[in-house]
Amino acid sequence: MLKRLLILLSALFAAALSGFAALGGDEGSVVSDQVKFQASRRVVPEHGYRVHEISRDDGLLIREYVSFEGKVFGVSWKGPTLPDLSQLLGSSFAEFQNSLPPKPSRRKAAVVHNTDLVVESTGHTRAFQGRAYLNSMLPDGVTQEVVQ
Amino acid sequence: MKRGLAAATVILMVVSLAACGDGSSSSSSETTTVPPPVNNTQPVIVDAGPTVNGQPIGDADVLFTTITICVPGTTTCQTIDHMAVDTGSTGVRILASQLTLTLTDSTNASGQPIGNCIQYADNTYQWGPVVKADVKMAGEVASALPIQVVAPTNFPAAPADCTAGGTPAQTVSDLGANGILGVGVFRQDCGPACASAISPPAIYFGCPSTGCSVTSVSVAAQLQNPVWTFPQDNNGFLIVLPQVAASGAVSLSGSMIFGIGTQSDNSLNGAQAQATDDFGNFTTTFNGVKYSSSFIDSGSNGLFFLDSATSGLTDCSPRSAEVGFYCPASTTNFTAINSGPNPNAAATTVSSNIAFSIANAATLFNSPNTAFNNLGGSNAGAFDWGLPFFIGRTVFIGIENQSSPAGLGPFWAY
Numbered sequence: 348m349l350k351r352l353l354i355l356l357s358a359l360f361a362a363a364l365s366g367f368a369a370l371g372g373d374e375g376s377v378v379s380d381q382v383k384f385q386a387s388r389r390v391v392p393e394h395g396y397r398v399h400e401i402s403r404d405d406g407l408l409i410r411e412y413v414s415f416e417g418k419v420f421g422v423s424w425k426g427p428t429l430p431d432l433s434q435l436l437g438s439s440f441a442e443f444q445n446s447l448p449p450k451p452s453r454r455k456a457a458v459v460h461n462t463d464l465v466v467e468s469t470g471h472t473r474a475f476q477g478r479a480y481l482n483s484m485l486p487d488g489v490t491q492e493v494v495q
Numbered sequence: 496m497k498r499g500l501a502a503a504t505v506i507l508m509v510v511s512l513a514a515c516g517d518g519s520s521s522s523s524s525e526t527t528t529v530p531p532p533v534n535n536t537q538p539v540i541v542d543a544g545p546t547v548n549g550q551p552i553g554d555a556d557v558l559f560t561t562i563t564i565c566v567p568g569t570t571t572c573q574t575i576d577h578m579a580v581d582t583g584s585t586g587v588r589i590l591a592s593q594l595t596l597t598l599t600d601s602t603n604a605s606g607q608p609i610g611n612c613i614q615y616a617d618n619t620y621q622w623g624p625v626v627k628a629d630v631k632m633a634g635e636v637a638s639a640l641p642i643q644v645v646a647p648t649n650f651p652a653a654p655a656d657c658t659a660g661g662t663p664a665q666t667v668s669d670l671g672a673n674g675i676l677g678v679g680v681f682r683q684d685c686g687p688a689c690a691s692a693i694s695p696p697a698i699y700f701g702c703p704s705t706g707c708s709v710t711s712v713s714v715a716a717q718l719q720n721p722v723w724t725f726p727q728d729n730n731g732f733l734i735v736l737p738q739v740a741a742s743g744a745v746s747l748s749g750s751m752i753f754g755i756g757t758q759s760d761n762s763l764n765g766a767q768a769q770a771t772d773d774f775g776n777f778t779t780t781f782n783g784v785k786y787s788s789s790f791i792d793s794g795s796n797g798l799f800f801l802d803s804a805t806s807g808l809t810d811c812s813p814r815s816a817e818v819g820f821y822c823p824a825s826t827t828n829f830t831a832i833n834s835g836p837n838p839n840a841a842a843t844t845v846s847s848n849i850a851f852s853i854a855n856a857a858t859l860f861n862s863p864n865t866a867f868n869n870l871g872g873s874n875a876g877a878f879d880w881g882l883p884f885f886i887g888r889t890v891f892i893g894i895e896n897q898s899s900p901a902g903l904g905p906f907w908a909y
Binding site: 428432446453 | 554555557583584585612615616617618659660661662671676679681684685686688693694695696697698774775776788790792794795796797799801803806812813816817818819820872873874875876877879881
């Protein structure tokens, strides 16, 4: 019982730390990602959206694509290790995991192409890359190709 | 005997130098001075994998081999079958549940046991201590090689930097193998980045009893591609697998032959080398579009490329065993171009046309076969040339900074 309470408390604490989830979350969640990933961040304006680039000294680069309404509609990553996808995919993480094939039929690449959620993870030791986006949140006139 | 071999090698070098000088009379001298070759041919097989509860795992397109590991410098050894041969990672990793030898933990500069984390793009990971063992394949020995023991019970738990958001693949049924033989283009799994005191990636951890945290580890103490540490035949290797019918084969036997141009059985025979970039990637061009982060990976059990919109191939049903693979109504043929610099002449680009087919994965999986040359699925922004690429081909892999007749690694040649 005590153990269960502790787990619940630590889950709440983790939720408080991460703030809003990244993908599908508010722009403020990008800052919590920056804190979580212990990285520096710059904002690049694009036509119809903004990109927050979070780069870590070990070479991990995360891009978060934010609409003018302040919603994160896409994320991408590239680096020597995988980012914590539970942090980066936020509330979509459970759907991502549930959509993966029964282990281990497909190896070394994860792809989820659901109606709304798309996650694509590829690469190998020393060089990982991937992206995720929500079709329903793409700003008007912006296509999924921008999430790279 | 060893000294005799060394002397013979010196004579050979002198004779070769002399031959460069006059270019006329090398052949008769060489035949008398070549040292006896080491057996460099390691059998490999695509089959249904290790058995769990009396049933083989039954995955498709996984390449396996049997290795021998020993307590360093002793004859206390164990053979481990169904090690997955993986050119997409580096290092020997053995599931603790399959290990009977007692091997000593390696320590970092502070005397702490070293933990190693490997992640894969399918979001799985393996965690465990670095130990040293002699690793033997064919007649070749990698002495006192740092290897990983995956998930032993007597080692601190995996730190969040390794596991967060990931899925463990640390049992035979979850991994579909008894371990991984990581033999990619790199010498180490991480290299100089993990030896740096400044922001090493979360791959090596110092593990005092209080818990593990990211640490820097010298390049020599990192997990190694065993091939480059062999005393000979150490500049790379080739994998040769015979062709299969379009319906596949129940199993497929082939060879992993160590060395490139070091013995009569591993010459390039006209194979064209393409260097990879610093990340182990090269460019695949498809329909005029360049995918510059493409790679060859025997540990990927399919040709993973594009998506259904760009390939025209139907995805297999969600929630089915074949989700993530392609399930076209009829087998579809494609051509792509792989290209990279010639390692012997960096200004020259070497290109190869690659013809391949994709069949319906549900149909393939609905047979007793395990080896397919036409299994594929979607991928993100890169071509992942998995095991089907190796079937019906001889593929050479040149290890980074190792020299060969094709030039300096890292490269692929086929």
